Amino acid sequence: MKKILIAYFSHEGENLVDDRIVTLEKGNTRIAAEELAKQLESKGAKPMLFRIEEMIPYPQDYEGTLARSRQEKESGANPLINDGPNNFELYDVVFLGFPNWWGTIPAPILSFIRDHDFSGKKVIPFITHGGQDFLYSLDTIKAELPGVEVIKGFACAAPYIASAKYVIISFLEENPELVK
Ligand SMILES: Cc1cc2nc3c(=O)[nH]c(=O)nc-3n(C[C@H](O)[C@H](O)[C@H](O)COP(=O)(O)O)c2cc1C
Numbered sequence: 001m002k003k004i005l006i007a008y009f010s011h012e013g014e015n016l017v018d019d020r021i022v023t024l025e026k027g028n029t030r031i032a033a034e035e036l037a038k039q040l041e042s043k044g045a046k047p048m049l050f051r052i053e054e055m056i057p058y059p060q061d062y063e064g065t066l067a068r069s070r071q072e073k074e075s076g077a078n079p080l081i082n083d084g085p086n087n088f089e090l091y092d093v094v095f096l097g098f099p100n101w102w103g104t105i106p107a108p109i110l111s112f113i114r115d116h117d118f119s120g121k122k123v124i125p126f127i128t129h130g131g132q133d134f135l136y137s138l139d140t141i142k143a144e145l146p147g148v149e150v151i152k153g154f155a156c157a158a159p160y161i162a163s164a165k166y167v168i169i170s171f172l173e174e175n176p177e178l179v180k
Helices: 028-042 062-075 107-115 137-144 158-174
Strands: 004-008 013-017 020-024 048-051 093-099 122-129 155-157
Touching: 004 028, 013 062, 013 158, 028 048, 028 093, 028 122, 028 158, 062 107, 093 107, 107 137, 122 137, 122 158, 155 158
Parallel strands: 004 048, 004 093, 093 122, 122 155
Antiparallel strands: 013 020
């Protein structure tokens, strides 16, 4: 059976859902990542769930997070993040989860990609978003990982995060070889 890592970034606090600012106790991508772990476990896999965290936290408020993330995107920043999971080299499959920020990956995901050697791994990005799906994020990841197999994962829209389970179940049913 393949060794699977689920590495994700998720921002708790204020966010925009259906054009309203709401406070999320648990980030949408974290909800999706935990559901993915549960569904993989139900198929007999033993995934490792790893949360990517920025060393200098993003603000709680939506406007502050927008401002900082925009500046990071424009400057191509690689903010410092926590140490990665132990024995990264042993994983065959890496699910990489993140929210769509400004149409692409949040800067801590860029840092995580650059901090690790993905050669020989299968990378499966999955996203939660406010309506724009993966947009530029897949191309950004592929450009960062030349020669690495990157497979489009699943996308969950923020207002329907409660239905993430069904999106994940159907993705895993369509890709049974990922778990074997
Ligand atoms: C800084 C910021 C930028 C965002 N930019 C986009 C965007 O460009 N396109 C989009 O569809 N959603 C965008 N969103 C919405 C998030 O992708 C969505 O709410 C996501 O589910 C949040 O996941 P999280 O709770 O795990 O952080 C943005 C949210 C934030 C906070």
